[in-house]
Amino acid sequence: MATxxxxxxxxxxxxxxxxxxxxxxxxxxxxxxxxxMLTFEGTQQLGAVNVGEKLVNxxxxxxxxxxxxxxxxxxxxGGIIILVTGQLVVDDEQRPLPYSQAFHLCQDPTGQWxxxxxxxxxxxx
Amino acid sequence: MATxxxxxxxxxxxxxxxxxxxxxxxxxxxxxxxxxMLTFEGTQQLGAVNVGEKLVNxxxxxxxxxxxxxxxxxxxxGGIIILVTGQLVVDDEQRPLPYSQAFHLCQDPTGQWxxxxxxxxxxxx
Numbered sequence: 001m002a003t004x005x006x007x008x009x010x011x012x013x014x015x016x017x018x019x020x021x022x023x024x025x026x027x028x029x030x031x032x033x034x035x036x037m038l039t040f041e042g043t044q045q046l047g048a049v050n051v052g053e054k055l056v057n058x059x060x061x062x063x064x065x066x067x068x069x070x071x072x073x074x075x076x077x078g079g080i081i082i083l084v085t086g087q088l089v090v091d092d093e094q095r096p097l098p099y100s101q102a103f104h105l106c107q108d109p110t111g112q113w114x115x116x117x118x119x120x121x122x123x124x125x
Numbered sequence: 126m127a128t129x130x131x132x133x134x135x136x137x138x139x140x141x142x143x144x145x146x147x148x149x150x151x152x153x154x155x156x157x158x159x160x161x162m163l164t165f166e167g168t169q170q171l172g173a174v175n176v177g178e179k180l181v182n183x184x185x186x187x188x189x190x191x192x193x194x195x196x197x198x199x200x201x202x203g204g205i206i207i208l209v210t211g212q213l214v215v216d217d218e219q220r221p222l223p224y225s226q227a228f229h230l231c232q233d234p235t236g237q238w239x240x241x242x243x244x245x246x247x248x249x250x
Contacts, residue, residue: 035201037198037199039196039198039208042194042196044198069167071164071167071244071246073162073164073169073229073242073244074162075200075202075204075229075241075242076160076202076231076241077200077201077202079200081206081227081229081242081244083164083208083225083226083227083244083246085225085246085248098223098248100208100210100225100246100248101208102206102208102227102244104198104200104206104229106201116200116201117198117200117206119196119198119206119208119227121196121208121210121225123210123223123225123248
């Protein structure tokens, strides 16, 4: 596999992503770029602005992600594919919602990692 | 998003993949190439031969995948990212096992789609 520390970058990214999501999700927009894509429960958004709006306007106020160790793999083009599974606790719901999320991270010209592809699905039992 | 039919290719691929898996998984090796990667429940394999062996030697004889519509997105490099969630029924187990699987498909020089990245996780409730 690739010689860069894709697993370390993935672990750090996922922690940063969900901490930001759970504390101030208006800041998530900075993790996307103008060609980024989000598919959230089957609804597609293109571009950081649209993705950011979608995330900010999700119909809950409080949210907490609980998740296991992410699995990561490098791509041929120098990106990183990540798969996370976990549970969402929203507002005052007692029942956690199992979810699954795939990210494809790429580096921008300054070397900063951003989310190129993002697919989020609730897992219905 | 991209102009090629990434959703159609993804849907067709996923159906072909799981039908092959459930009927004769020794043939799955043909969907991978020498630089393909599989992470199966945290265990990593590199290359079609190793991936194929891992899949053939999984500890069950009969298996049936039940899954929902796959979500797909194009990548900047002309690939396709796919996220599938579903349930596995193995051997004579009554209880289906929820799982989640991310694929990154690429085209080989002949234009044939193959699996570059494959991450499979059981979703434990």
